[in-house]
Amino acid sequence: MGPEEEAQFSVYVTARRDRVRRTAYLLCGDWHRADDLTQIAFVKLYGAWSGIRDYGALDGFVRRCLMRAAVDESRRPWRREHTVDDLPDTPAPTLDLASVVADRQLVRTALDEVPPGQRAMLVLRFFDGLDVAATAAAMECSEGNVKSQTARGLAAMKQALIRQGAVSAEGGRP
Structure with a gap:
């Protein structure tokens, strides 16, 4: 980028910085995160x-970068952590690795029994964490189709888990 382009960029950022930061704040509700989102959008610009x-069309481009950055940041694992005022008195139960591996294998086996289209919906919705609209866009189908295929996939997976003896017909562990 040449000096003229750098000057144009600097003028644009100076003029729009506060507005973009306010928009970012409305997206995330935290001024520090808003600063991060604003920086990400301007770096992309x-x-x-x-x-x-x-x-x-610069405003639209920056707004789209801001929205995508907000969504990407919300999916980051450290964004799901929340502070608490009081720590629990009792220690968390220890993790039994063998049961976790066994449960994972049961779920994997049950997932293999789900028809491919329904399996794709389950993976996108529950593993990738997409909402109904994003799943519909990824699968190029209607939102109603996503909802019905997800419900059918969950039912098929539950039946597979029942056949394996992992859960009872009522839904609890046997």
């Missing part, structure tokens, strides 16, 4: 600056 043809 800087990388794309030399290829921009329509400077009138």
Whole structure:
């Protein structure tokens, strides 16, 4: 990027920084995260600056970068951690690794018995963490189809777990 382009970028960022930061705050509800999101959006804009043809569409580009950054950041594992005022008095139960591996194998075997289309819906919804709309977009189908295929897939998986003896017909462990 040349000096003229750098100057144009600097003028744009200076003019829009506060507005973009406020929008980021409305997305995440935390000023520190809003600063991070704003920085991510402007870094992406800087990388794309030399290829921009329509400077009138910059606000839309930055807004789209901001929305994507907010979604990406919300999926990060450390964003799911929350602080608490009081620590629990009792220690957490120890993890029995053998039972976790056994449970994982039961779920994997049951998932193999689910039809492929329903399995894809279950993986996108519950493993990848996509919502109904994002799953519909990824699978190029309607949201209603995602909901019905997910419900059928869960029912098929439950039946497979019942056949394996992992759960009772009522849904609890035998």
